[in-house]
Amino acid sequence: MGGTLPLALSLLAVAALIGLARWLGFVKQGRLADFREAEELADSLPGGFRAVATVLDQSGAGALLRDAMGRIAVVAPKGAHFIIRLVAPGWRAQIIGADVIQLSGPDSACRLTIGPAASDWLDAVLRQCESPA
Amino acid sequence: MMGFDPIPYAIPAFVLLIVAEMVWARATARHGAYEVRDTAVSLGLGLGSVVAGALAAGAVAATLDAAHQVALWRIGWQWWSWPLCFVADDLAYYWLHRAGHRVRWFWASHVNHHSSQHYNLSTALRQTWTGFIAVSFVFRLPLALVGFEPAMILACAGINLVYQFWIHTEAIGRMPRWFEAVMNTPTHHRVHHATNSAYLDRNFAVTFIVWDRLFGTFMAEEPERPIRYGIVHQLGSFNLFQAVFHEWRAMARDVIAAPWRHKLGYLWREPGWSHDGSRETSDMLRQRHARKADNQQSP
Numbered sequence A: 001m002g003g004t005l006p007l008a009l010s011l012l013a014v015a016a017l018i019g020l021a022r023w024l025g026f027v028k029q030g031r032l033a034d035f036r037e038a039e040e041l042a043d044s045l046p047g048g049f050r051a052v053a054t055v056l057d058q059s060g061a062g063a064l065l066r067d068a069m070g071r072i073a074v075v076a077p078k079g080a081h082f083i084i085r086l087v088a089p090g091w092r093a094q095i096i097g098a099d100v101i102q103l104s105g106p107d108s109a110c111r112l113t114i115g116p117a118a119s120d121w122l123d124a125v126l127r128q129c130e131s132p133a
Numbered sequence B: 001m002m003g004f005d006p007i008p009y010a011i012p013a014f015v016l017l018i019v020a021e022m023v024w025a026r027a028t029a030r031h032g033a034y035e036v037r038d039t040a041v042s043l044g045l046g047l048g049s050v051v052a053g054a055l056a057a058g059a060v061a062a063t064l065d066a067a068h069q070v071a072l073w074r075i076g077w078q079w080w081s082w083p084l085c086f087v088a089d090d091l092a093y094y095w096l097h098r099a100g101h102r103v104r105w106f107w108a109s110h111v112n113h114h115s116s117q118h119y120n121l122s123t124a125l126r127q128t129w130t131g132f133i134a135v136s137f138v139f140r141l142p143l144a145l146v147g148f149e150p151a152m153i154l155a156c157a158g159i160n161l162v163y164q165f166w167i168h169t170e171a172i173g174r175m176p177r178w179f180e181a182v183m184n185t186p187t188h189h190r191v192h193h194a195t196n197s198a199y200l201d202r203n204f205a206v207t208f209i210v211w212d213r214l215f216g217t218f219m220a221e222e223p224e225r226p227i228r229y230g231i232v233h234q235l236g237s238f239n240l241f242q243a244v245f246h247e248w249r250a251m252a253r254d255v256i257a258a259p260w261r262h263k264l265g266y267l268w269r270e271p272g273w274s275h276d277g278s279r280e281t282s283d284m285l286r287q288r289h290a291r292k293a294d295n296q297q298s299p
Helices: A006-025 A035-042 A116-131 B007-027 B036-069 B081-102 B104-113 B138-147 B150-167 B177-182 B186-192 B210-215 B238-259 B283-297
Strands: A051-056 A063-067 A072-078 A081-086 A092-096 A100-104 A108-111
Touching: A006 A035, A006 A100, A006 B007, A006 B036, A035 A063, A035 A072, A035 A081, A035 B138, A063 A116, A063 B238, A072 A108, A072 B210, A081 A100, A100 A116, B036 B138, B036 B150, B036 B238, B081 B104, B081 B150, B104 B238, B138 B150, B150 B186, B150 B238
Parallel strands: none
Antiparallel strands: A051 A063, A063 A072, A072 A081, A092 A100, A100 A108
């Protein structure tokens, strides 16, 4: 009994706090302000990342960036923030409709609405998916 | 050995203060201050750490007791030994914390405390489940060997842990100057949780910031350098178990894949170290960004 009641009360408190966070509306998705923000985030990749081309999701929910070597960085949404990943062999990508690109890697996935450039970006992404490790 | 553990008594206050901070964030339109899934992971880690701590408590206490048996002195329970023990524990905690960032073995256990991209009071509860596996308690053995009572050491460690709660917030800007000079505060600890290169591996203090000032690891928060929180390679999901074990798994993968003469390096070198130089440590990141800043300034 000694540890059961405090544990039960703690579980109750955890559930109540999660419920309160939801009720207060802490479920907002992050939005990139502009290209520069996406480029700054991508620069945190090991060795840095200097983008020569960037495309933002139409609602700012992510971005794709390409550097001079053809590497592709993905700025993918994660809750109110973003994670940054370099596309590598093993990633998968496809076009949905005409202007949505869907990408999935070992620990992240995202769907970005980037307009008519989607097919060009898909080609660039697929080159990295298939390039030797 | 039965000791005083302040943490169970502090939990109701933790809950009320998190509620107050959420209400403040909502009232001031800081919609990114909390994220419900992130909060769930933080609270799950906190709850799990209490269970893990309870499971390991007997072994930790027995180890401290064994060290105390061969202590140089017997300090006992005199009133003055309490503040002395608290300061000594805080110093031990500083080095434990510093090792937690500079040695990958300890980082694997500590990283979950940093894996939130938010900085709020629930982040304070992101405590490790694997501290016992990492043998982090060895940093407190010198206190028992010097002669402090094991129960007193554990009580001081608990008080130190409770102190850390309130500094995990953006709701408090700066405290009075005299307080900022001596004590760890929200502004000092925000720097510690930053992923900005300039801020990496700074402000390891727990209660007294003087240790960072003394050992050269202090950095003040700079208004022109907005903080990004989390870890350099941010987690890709809100999975609780991924948060707990991801670095242990990554470390095991690296050790298995590394050539024999480099295997140990993946355990005891700093996070980000690699034998082929393909990754970046915090020192390398800081140097790269310093060079970039220099290049931008030079004509």
